Amino acid sequence: MTPKSAFPNTADAESIAREKWGLDCRAETLIGYEDRNFLLVTGAGDRWVLKISHEGVDEQALDCQIQALRFLETSPLAHLVPRVLPAADGRCLIPFEAGEGGPCWVRALSYLEGTPLANHRERPRPFLEEIGRMLARLDLALGAFDHPGAHLDHGWRIERAHEVGRYADHIPDPARREIVERHLDRFRSEVVPHLAYLDHGVIHNDANDYNLLVRDNADETPVLSGLIDFGDCLHTVTIAELAITAAYLMLDRDDPLTTAAHLTTGYHSVRPLSEAEQGLLFDLIIARLCTSVTMSARGLHIEPDNQYLQVSAQPIWRLLERLAMIDPDEATLRFEDACTSSNTAARSADEIVAIRRRHLGHNLSISYSQPLKIVRGRGQYLFDQDGRRYLDLVNNVCHVGHCHPHVVAAAQRQIAELNTNTRYLHDNLAEYALRLTATFPEPLEVCFFTNSGTEANDLALRLARAHTGSKEIIVLDHAYHGHSPSLVEISSYKSEGPGGEGLAEHAHKAPMPDPYRGPHRGPDAGERYADEVRAAIAGIEAAGRTPGAFMAESLIGCGGQVIPASGFLSAAAEAVRTAGGVYIADEVQVGFGRVGTHLWAFETQGVVPDIVTLGKPIGNGHPMAAVITTKEIAASFDTGMEYFNTFGGNPVSCAVGLAVLDVIEQEGLQRHALEVGARMLEGLRELQTRHSLIGDVRGLGLFIGVELVRDRETLEPADTEAERVIDEMKRRGFLLSTDGPLHNVLKIKPPMVLTEHDVDETIGALTEVFATLQ
Ligand code: PMP
Numbered sequence: 001m002t003p004k005s006a007f008p009n010t011a012d013a014e015s016i017a018r019e020k021w022g023l024d025c026r027a028e029t030l031i032g033y034e035d036r037n038f039l040l041v042t043g044a045g046d047r048w049v050l051k052i053s054h055e056g057v058d059e060q061a062l063d064c065q066i067q068a069l070r071f072l073e074t075s076p077l078a079h080l081v082p083r084v085l086p087a088a089d090g091r092c093l094i095p096f097e098a099g100e101g102g103p104c105w106v107r108a109l110s111y112l113e114g115t116p117l118a119n120h121r122e123r124p125r126p127f128l129e130e131i132g133r134m135l136a137r138l139d140l141a142l143g144a145f146d147h148p149g150a151h152l153d154h155g156w157r158i159e160r161a162h163e164v165g166r167y168a169d170h171i172p173d174p175a176r177r178e179i180v181e182r183h184l185d186r187f188r189s190e191v192v193p194h195l196a197y198l199d200h201g202v203i204h205n206d207a208n209d210y211n212l213l214v215r216d217n218a219d220e221t222p223v224l225s226g227l228i229d230f231g232d233c234l235h236t237v238t239i240a241e242l243a244i245t246a247a248y249l250m251l252d253r254d255d256p257l258t259t260a261a262h263l264t265t266g267y268h269s270v271r272p273l274s275e276a277e278q279g280l281l282f283d284l285i286i287a288r289l290c291t292s293v294t295m296s297a298r299g300l301h302i303e304p305d306n307q308y309l310q311v312s313a314q315p316i317w318r319l320l321e322r323l324a325m326i327d328p329d330e331a332t333l334r335f336e337d338a339c340t341s342s343n344t345a346a347r348s349a350d351e352i353v354a355i356r357r358r359h360l361g362h363n364l365s366i367s368y369s370q371p372l373k374i375v376r377g378r379g380q381y382l383f384d385q386d387g388r389r390y391l392d393l394v395n396n397v398c399h400v401g402h403c404h405p406h407v408v409a410a411a412q413r414q415i416a417e418l419n420t421n422t423r424y425l426h427d428n429l430a431e432y433a434l435r436l437t438a439t440f441p442e443p444l445e446v447c448f449f450t451n452s453g454t455e456a457n458d459l460a461l462r463l464a465r466a467h468t469g470s471k472e473i474i475v476l477d478h479a480y481h482g483h484s485p486s487l488v489e490i491s492s493y494k495s496e497g498p499g500g501e502g503l504a505e506h507a508h509k510a511p512m513p514d515p516y517r518g519p520h521r522g523p524d525a526g527e528r529y530a531d532e533v534r535a536a537i538a539g540i541e542a543a544g545r546t547p548g549a550f551m552a553e554s555l556i557g558c559g560g561q562v563i564p565a566s567g568f569l570s571a572a573a574e575a576v577r578t579a580g581g582v583y584i585a586d587e588v589q590v591g592f593g594r595v596g597t598h599l600w601a602f603e604t605q606g607v608v609p610d611i612v613t614l615g616k617p618i619g620n621g622h623p624m625a626a627v628i629t630t631k632e633i634a635a636s637f638d639t640g641m642e643y644f645n646t647f648g649g650n651p652v653s654c655a656v657g658l659a660v661l662d663v664i665e666q667e668g669l670q671r672h673a674l675e676v677g678a679r680m681l682e683g684l685r686e687l688q689t690r691h692s693l694i695g696d697v698r699g700l701g702l703f704i705g706v707e708l709v710r711d712r713e714t715l716e717p718a719d720t721e722a723e724r725v726i727d728e729m730k731r732r733g734f735l736l737s738t739d740g741p742l743h744n745v746l747k748i749k750p751p752m753v754l755t756e757h758d759v760d761e762t763i764g765a766l767t768e769v770f771a772t773l774q
Contacts, residue, residue: 007098013038013050020087020094021108023048034231039111047111048085055101059093062105064149065230066092068142068202069109075141080134080226082109112226114213117249120222125262127222128249132266134224135207135245139238140271142202150202150235155295158240159195161287162188170297176317179324180290183283186328187290191283194276195237203241206232208248239277242267243284247292250285251315256322257331257387260285261338268339278339282323282331289320325733326387333376334387349373349385363499367737368730377402380751380758382735390730391758394737396703396749399592399617400663407620410659414652421646422449428654435661437628439599441608446634448627449649453588453615454482456625459643460584460611461486461549463629467610467636468581470548471506474536474572478512478559478741481551481586490551493558508536508547510572512556513564516696516707517715526567533572537579547581549611554601557589560740561705561747563698569605582633583607588615588625589703593664594752596674596701604700620660624653669752673701676754680704683763691770693718704748707740717742721773728769734762 008016013027017040027050030037035051042048053062069084070092085108086092095103117123155164165184171177204211204227213226246263250256264281267273273281296313300306323331347355349371356366372390376383379401382390392402400407414428422429429449437445450456465471473490475481480493488494489504496502503509511518513529520528533550540547550572556562573583590601591614602609610633615625625648637643647653664670681699684706688694695709695718708718708725722738725746729736739747750758 008036008038008052008104010038013040013052016052016094016096016106017048017050017108020089020106021048021085022088023108033229040108049082049109049111051107051109052096053105055099055104057105058149058152059095059105060147060149061152062093062107062149064147064202065233066107067147068145068150068230068233071145072138072141075137077134077137077141077227080112080224081138081230082112082226082228084109112213112228114215114225117209117212117214117222120214122220122222123249123253123259124221127224128259128262129266129269130224131207131212131245131249132242132263132268133270134227134266135204135241135263136267136270138207138227139201139203139241142204142233143199143238145202146235147202150233152234154232154234156205156232156291157234157236158243158284158287158291159192159236161291162192164291164294167294167298170301171294172297176293176320179320180294183286183290183320183324187283187287191280191287194280198274198276198280199238200235201238202233202235203238204230204233205236205240205244207241207245209251212245237284238271239273239281240284240288242273243281244288246281247285247288247319251319255386256319257326257334258385261334264335264338273335273339278335279332281335282326282328286320286323289316289323292316293320325389327381327383327389330376330383330387330389368727372730372735379404380754388733390733390735391750391754391762392735393748393750393754393762394735395751396589396594397616398621398751399594400620400660400667400669401751401753402621404620404659404663406663407622407656407659410655411622411652414655417651419650419652421644422649423644426651426654428651428658429649432649432654432657435658436626439661440612440628441603443630443632444608444612444628446629446631448629448634448643448645449653450625450627450645451623451647452482453586453613453625454484454487455645455648456588456613456615456627457482457551457584457586458484458486459627460551460586460613460629461490463611463627463633463637464549464582464584466639467633468546468548470546470581472508472540472545472547472549472581473506474508474510474533474540474547474550474576474581475503476512476552476556476559477509479551479553479556480558481553481588508539510536512559512562513568514556514559514562515565516562516698518565520565525565527571529565529568530571530575534575537575537581541579547576547579549582549584550576551584551586553586553589554604555590555595555700555703557747557749558739560707560742560745561698561703561749563700563705564605567605569602570607573607573609577610582610584611584613585609586613588613589749592617592660593670594673594701594703594749596670596677599670601700601703618660619653619656620663622653622656624648624657626657664752667753670701673752676756676759677701677704679756680748680759680762683759684766687763687766687770691773693721693770693773699748702748702750702752702754705740706746706748708744708746717744719743722746724773725766725769728772729765732765732768734765 010027017023025040025042027038038050040048072081094106098104162184211229214222215225246260253259296309299309373385374382375385382392480491481487490507510532515525585602593599595601611629684697696707708722710716710718722744
């Protein structure tokens with residue numbers, strides 16, 4: 001701010017310095033916000049700063065600053081803070097009558113070398129931690145200091161941040177005003193009640209990047225050289241020190257939460273943060289930012305042409321808008337991590353990509369052109385390393401919600417007690433076998449436990465072969481059943497895709513029973529597709545063989561979220577059985593209530609398979625899978641060769657499996673999937689009426705596909721558009737993926753705890769995204 005009068009100029013400063021301090025010096029103007037500051041250079045080259053307050057400034061507040069600095073002279077921080085130079089008469093604060101408004105107060109401080117941190121973009125982790133440590137030392141030192149001037153009313157007192165809300169009307173942009181009002185409301189109700197219980201003390205209260213001074217090391221790494229301007233120091237919640245510095249140092253950083261986390265790590269290593277402080281830090285950071293932008297808006301209202309206020313608020317708004325996307329609980333977890341894992345440096349996404357490129361096989365793709373580093377999951381949400389929250393619309397494995405506490409506790413309890421193999425008797429195995437088989441219609445009553453969907457399907461093939469004596473299998477076009485050789489060779493999705501060697505001789509393809517794009521459409525499509533299976537059977541028989549199995553997903557995932565034409569599965573199953581084969585239902589993706597009306601997707605077509613394979617959601621992410629079959633088929637497999645699976649059915653996996661079943665039942669997730677899925681389908685269908693790009697919306701429960709086409713007649717696939725939708729949705733915090741042979745189907749198969757609110761938000765975001773596409 002510019003001085004209101006011509007006084008004081010450099011000549012005034014020189015004469016005050018000479019008269020009161022006995023310093024023979026030259027004065028230069030320095031920047032100052034509250035005080036008018038002058039650099040004094042003596043003939044001997046000594047440098048001091050003369051600070052002249054405005055008229056009528058509270059002497060007590062100034063004295064508090066002086067006493068705080070003097071107090072710090074004997075602390076380990078003495079070299080980092082200005083030293084007070086008493087005047088010739090011993091006083092540190094000299095009144096100077098300059099006009100009507102009361103005295104100006106003059107004081108002299110040592111000049112600290114360095115340039116403001118604001119001028120340094122490079123801020124490596126050790127440097128940020130060093131700042132954190134310095135702040136903690138400062139707060140510890142000032143913990144023993146107090147002064148009446150530190151208790152004065154102060155507009156920037158963090159514990160009263162919510163009161164600046166009364167100026168929020170001056171924020172012209174309604175969306176921005178809403179951010180501030182929302183945060184301040186939260187601050188009032190969820191933060192203020194806890195503040196009284198936190199440690200209090202005198203703090204600097206404004207260690208921003210203009211008040212932190214830096215020197216460059218020989219290797220150009222920054223070194224902290226000082227902290228200036230104690231003009232805001234006051235007695236408040238101690239942790240505000242860290243919050244305020246973090247708020248300013250997070251501005252315009254690529255990864256603001258990481259900046260705050262590094263500061264926190266350093267701070268905590270010197271002055272350990274209490275749990276409550278860790279829990280409130282994020283809100284306090286935001287509170288400071290809200291105070292700052294609201295005060296700026298107020299200032300602009302009073303002085304509309306003030307360029308400084310206009311410019312300086314912009315990075316703060318940008319940060320506030322970013323932080324508004326971050327779940328406060330997640331930010332707290334980051335800070336808790338920062339306090340516990342001070343030594344294990346988290347790797348950046350780029351570093352991890354580089355390590356993967358070097359040490360992992362390259363035929364493993366990473367989702368998204370800008371890969372996500374997901375560090376935590378909860379319910380239907382995933383969080384990246386920046387604490388940004390994503391609604392997970394695609395990971396059906398974490399069926400009952402990421403890291404469901406009941407499942408986590410079951411695993412933790414059991415792994416702490418015993419984990420061994422199925423050659424010992426264990427209650428968990430017995431209980432799980434009973435509970436799981438009870439969910440199947442008769443005669444499915446025997447189960448085998450494996451570790452992955454692939455293993456389950458591989459075992460299903462063995463069971464079918466043992467029972468029928470035939471390897472011949474009928475599969476659907478574009479099907480995927482697993483990554484072992486036995487499954488790749490019957491999965492057209494793999495064997496007929498890039499790098500594939502074609503289907504095995506014993507695998508016979510029938511078209512996907514796709515009622516939208518496939519060769520048969522209309523009311524009798526199910527029967528027509530079953531005819532295709534019959535034709536495949538005839539082909540096998542014509543070669544003098546018999547079919548061993550017909551294998552199909554009950555709803556088709558990799559093939560593009562296809563709901564088989566009605567009646568197809570029962571007709572195909574009957575045809576294959578009549579010819580001597582068995583029907584294997586692959587429920588690896590779609591089982592456990594996802595379809596809403598039933599627990600198992602095959603039930604939606606009124607058919608009972610001979611063998612069912614389960615995987616993915618069965619353990620909510622824990623690697624386990626299962627095969628359920630009839631006792632006759634199991635007996636055929638009992639050839640004398642033992643089936644032993646080291647990990648399959650172990651006590652931990654069974655505990656997890658039981659816990660997943662508990663949650664599905666206790667939280668009514670099957671019914672929930674039906675309701676929430678219906679709302680999603682309704683929203684998507686409404687969107688379809690407005691966008692011709694949406695060719696088909698299909699789904700059962702929370703297994704949904706949206707097929708994009710450029711032309712509703714020719715069904716020209718809109719693959720690049722689908723890719724755009726995925727990217728745009730990701731940008732908005734929603735994770736989706738595409739699939740289908742033509743890569744034009746949006747897959748929606750979220751954790752089953754998705755809420756109606758999530759659905760509305762998803763539809764809202766899709767509405768925006770589709771509007772940009774057409
Ligand atoms: N069957 C289906 C239908 C699948 O989608 C998958 C996995 N994508 C598998 C089997 C194989 O399961 P896993 O990756 O657990 O081996």
